[in-house]
Amino acid sequence: MPPKPLDYESINKNVKKAQYAVRGELYLRASELQKEGKKIIFTNVGNPHALGQKPLSFPRQVVALCQAPFLLDDPNVGVLFPADAIARAKHYLSLTSGGLGAYSDSRGLPGVRKEVAEFIHRRDAYPSDPELIYLTDGASKGVMQILSTIIGGLGDGILVPVPQYPLYSATIALLGGSLVPYYLEETANWGLDTTELRRSVSQARYNGINVKAMVIINPGNPTGQCLSEANLRDVLRFCYEENLVLLGDEVYQQNIYQDERPFISAKKVLMDLGSPLSKEVQLISFHTVSKGYWGECGQRGGYFEMTNIPAETVDEIYKVASIALSPNVSAQIFMGLMVNPPKPGDISYDQYFRESQGILQSLRRRARIMTDGFNSCRNVVCNFTEGAMYSFPQIRLPPRAIEAAKQAGKVPDVLYCLKLLEATGISTVPGSGFGQKEGVFHLRTTILPAEEDIPAIMDSFKKFNDEFMEQYEDQRGYSRI
């Protein structure tokens, strides 16, 4: 019998090539252990509500009313919902043509795209055109669509930071393109260096790759650094000189835990650079409702903004978006609410402010506690989490641990993370899932466990780690370099 079309040997080879460690071996093992009754702390994925973060009340009230519009005609609606939530629900329903049950325009509701444009205008002090903003089912779907517009085959390359969030490597593999890595410098707080960018592009071109785009993740995932304005200027000049589209993954723009480098968007820096760059560099910027202090991952809402993209291409992107009809409408409304939250003086403002600041201030403290915790462990060094939701400590594995992993047929940091999981229930992602320099090992953990639980989690981690190091260091002692 010949193999069937959906037998493993027959399927699309690019599907088999794609790797996505965030839900890979470690996650699958954690899910098994959970089924067996073990308590698992899922810090593998930035999923705040799964770790107990409460949703912000106002947006949930508004979307609940949009789902149940008949409540708006009920004289008792005011018993359960504040007046400004009721008014907002009416506003968003007026932007739809048939409520949450009707497909919207494939680019998203025009009224919400207008609110996004106004938000970008306020944020950057440069105007933004709603016609160049497309709403998506989470930022990931937007990234995938843009990469599929750029990549036409194996010869097309995308510059991606290493370490990187594996959405990029996985999607490039699925699309049959080439990942062109540029290394972030751990000793310079995961800084981005244009010399390294030039080296990477030259080497790829020498190998026959047509390098077409560059990805930045700012704040960084998994690395947590915030790019400086000077760094962004360098990147944009580099893209201009090398004729690259810049993909700006800015989904963590609300998650900033230091004051030296506030978030600044690639779009603003580009506009500040003025002509010719501001009119020439092609830029796509991504945002989401999944991160920030919203953390509304399960809603699947996002947008991308296109800068300096010709109209014919914008139309092609619209056409492809149309094939799946429309992004889900309730998440579009979450996006509207995120970019246009309650204002001082609104009935719900005080509650909204209290809730959102509570989350943000706690994340800031958690970033500090976790970084300090990792740095107190034997053979572990960790840059401070300046932004985003992750710590990415380097684990300096003793040679005997590396040898043991080799014997077990595992990548060394996978072995470490598996043992950590079995011993403590802490579910992390090995650094190898994000890429790292040869012979160097990391893990990624979110900073999302409840603040009051973190000291115990870090104690448990330290106990495991220090025993692990003890076990694998040889008699002579393995000195920390």
Add this chain to the structure above:
Amino acid sequence: MPPKPLDYESINKNVKKAQYAVRGELYLRASELQKEGKKIIFTNVGNPHALGQKPLSFPRQVVALCQAPFLLDDPNVGVLFPADAIARAKHYLSLTSGGLGAYSDSRGLPGVRKEVAEFIHRRDAYPSDPELIYLTDGASKGVMQILSTIIGGLGDGILVPVPQYPLYSATIALLGGSLVPYYLEETANWGLDTTELRRSVSQARYNGINVKAMVIINPGNPTGQCLSEANLRDVLRFCYEENLVLLGDEVYQQNIYQDERPFISAKKVLMDLGSPLSKEVQLISFHTVSKGYWGECGQRGGYFEMTNIPAETVDEIYKVASIALSPNVSAQIFMGLMVNPPKPGDISYDQYFRESQGILQSLRRRARIMTDGFNSCRNVVCNFTEGAMYSFPQIRLPPRAIEAAKQAGKVPDVLYCLKLLEATGISTVPGSGFGQKEGVFHLRTTILPAEEDIPAIMDSFKKFNDEFMEQYEDQRGYSRI
């Protein structure tokens, strides 16, 4: 200056090749006219709520409560919500790990997948395994994922009915595969003939295409026919003999407007056929919350069930689903509600029954009124809409109309539909967007306008059509063949 990577000439050629007429030229022109203040009747897309269909109350109450779980602790919740909706909301929240704001497992919530499996078991009288059911953001996304698993390049072919819903042709083009058309027979009520299937496969193989899968749409879109059990048996035997995966697009399974051929799933027919077919034929079946009497298009909920797919491939499909993290969670709950609606005796049952039957009975009447209306028009013949949501009349264009279209550089049915739109505001999709035999022309319209509006719409259509025919028929008269 060389072209930039997102200039039209640089982008992925497959993106440019893909066509999706449902939101193509006609839709764009209709949107323009609407902006100019013209009243447009959007019958181009099966989007019931956009044409005034009211959502079913019970599922909206449940999902509203899931969005606002704090209401469940409010002593006044019973003022606005019935007790069974409250209980259901608690049930679904208990299936999540963090409510609607948390990513679910990438396959969807295990508890909802179990409800889907139970529904399939009740429907088909054969068991279904929740581990082989994956929830998706609408059925379209599921179809796209499965096609991307099958298609590895230009040599890989998919048998697709013509006329077909262009999700298939567009996705195959995007993925760089080959569409292998088989023609449905209009004079046999859009019947599917295995002789034609064999002809099509032979010809494709002769041309070097590796035909891997076959699509059926049952009930048909745009053609509205319901496949008989005998027809489905033939198709499954054909797939077995020719080593093809069958993709069963069954999103209209609730939309049946005659009693001779009730819906029967490909899965049930396959199981009825017994061994070896029931153990060998690879089948993927798709369903959605967008159609039926739910019409919850904007929520973006769907599932696919895999039959006879090896575990390694199921794992690969899981891995790829993981890259975009999870389908939106509120639509997963809609799916749970759709497959597990209120039962007799439940507080909300009477209302649910009244609402759903009201919609279904009205659609049945509308199918009849529209078919009869089309058949009363000059040079128009239309098969009865047995199921789904569309009428697909053949428009017998006079030679002079075809000539006029050629002069205008338009496909003849595009010209006809544009003129219809300008004259009446009725926004349809030309038959050429779905594929049709050479020299034969159609249009697709939904049967979704409000029942009370349909007579006027059909009068307006008839007036336009008959004048159009009058205008383009030559002096000698153009006889209806």
